[in-house]
Amino acid sequence: MTNLTEAEAAGRVMVALDYPDAAAAESLVRSLEGIPCYLKVGMQLFYAAGPGFVASLKERGYKVFLDLKMHDIPNTVKGGSNSITKLGVDVFNVHAAGGMQMMTAALEGVEAALSGDSSLKRPLVIAVTQLTSTSQAVLNDEIGIGGAVEDAVIRYAKLAKQAGLGGVVASPQEVQSIKAACGSDFRTITPGIRPSGAAVNDQSRIMTPREALEQGTDYMVIGRPITAAADPRAALQSIIKELI
Numbered sequence: 001m002t003n004l005t006e007a008e009a010a011g012r013v014m015v016a017l018d019y020p021d022a023a024a025a026e027s028l029v030r031s032l033e034g035i036p037c038y039l040k041v042g043m044q045l046f047y048a049a050g051p052g053f054v055a056s057l058k059e060r061g062y063k064v065f066l067d068l069k070m071h072d073i074p075n076t077v078k079g080g081s082n083s084i085t086k087l088g089v090d091v092f093n094v095h096a097a098g099g100m101q102m103m104t105a106a107l108e109g110v111e112a113a114l115s116g117d118s119s120l121k122r123p124l125v126i127a128v129t130q131l132t133s134t135s136q137a138v139l140n141d142e143i144g145i146g147g148a149v150e151d152a153v154i155r156y157a158k159l160a161k162q163a164g165l166g167g168v169v170a171s172p173q174e175v176q177s178i179k180a181a182c183g184s185d186f187r188t189i190t191p192g193i194r195p196s197g198a199a200v201n202d203q204s205r206i207m208t209p210r211e212a213l214e215q216g217t218d219y220m221v222i223g224r225p226i227t228a229a230a231d232p233r234a235a236l237q238s239i240i241k242e243l244i
């Protein structure tokens with residue numbers, strides 16, 4: 001048991017809307033109506049449905065994580081961050097592998113947007129460390145980065161913290177080390193969540209929702225265990241129940 005209320009537990013879940021178009025995503029959103037979870041819009045949906053879909057979620061009061069994982073030269077990321085901030089999203093991200101200057105530029109883009117429109121809310125800017133699909137073997141043998149995945153994650157997390165970002169995307173397996181290295185206020189947003197018995201799919205570094213919560217994660221990103229379920233609302237409700 002934890003001290004989380006049902007609403008608080010729902011607020012820790014970010015449902016990944018990985019759909020090919022607005023109509024498909026809309027149908028899932030409607031099925032979850034009234035549950036105060038975050039909605040995550042990633043590349044597939046954003047490239048198909050664009051800023052208009054994000055704006056429609058915000059108009060309906062949803063908290064939105066725009067997961068576009070920017071990774072480009074600093075000037076381009078600054079511009080991208082500026083445009084994203086103007087969409088009014090609550091959370092967005094860049095790749096920590098872009099380095100300190102790129103992450104700082106992302107924050108400059110945010111500041112420029114906020115200074116031009118006082119009605120905008122400051123988004124939480126976070127950095128992707130090592131994708132949760134990346135295993136130890138892939139990191140070492142394919143990508144060619146030596147050492148333990150966890151060490152790479154912590155290196156990226158420290159760099160993101162130094163750049164002034166508010167948190168990182170990582171596996172729940174790394175949450176305790178990230179918090180120890182970067183402080184308890186430094187947010188962890190963790191995909192790689194699989195309820196017991198669920199298909200692992202292409203994820204590698206996974207944990208159940210309950211285990212992730214016990215590691216101290218702030219938010220858990222969950223896609224297919226909800227969206228591919230016969231009854232997505234029931235699947236989300238069962239995850240929330242596991243968290244309270």
Ligand SMILES: O=c1ccn([C@@H]2O[C@H](COP(=O)(O)O)[C@@H](O)[C@H]2O)c(=O)[nH]1
Nearest residue numbers: 016042130131132191192221222223224
């Ligand atoms: O390291 C990362 C970064 C982002 N993701 C995203 O999270 C969801 C996970 O979806 P599942 O269906 O629960 O696997 C997806 O949108 C990814 O793009 C990630 O998995 N790992």
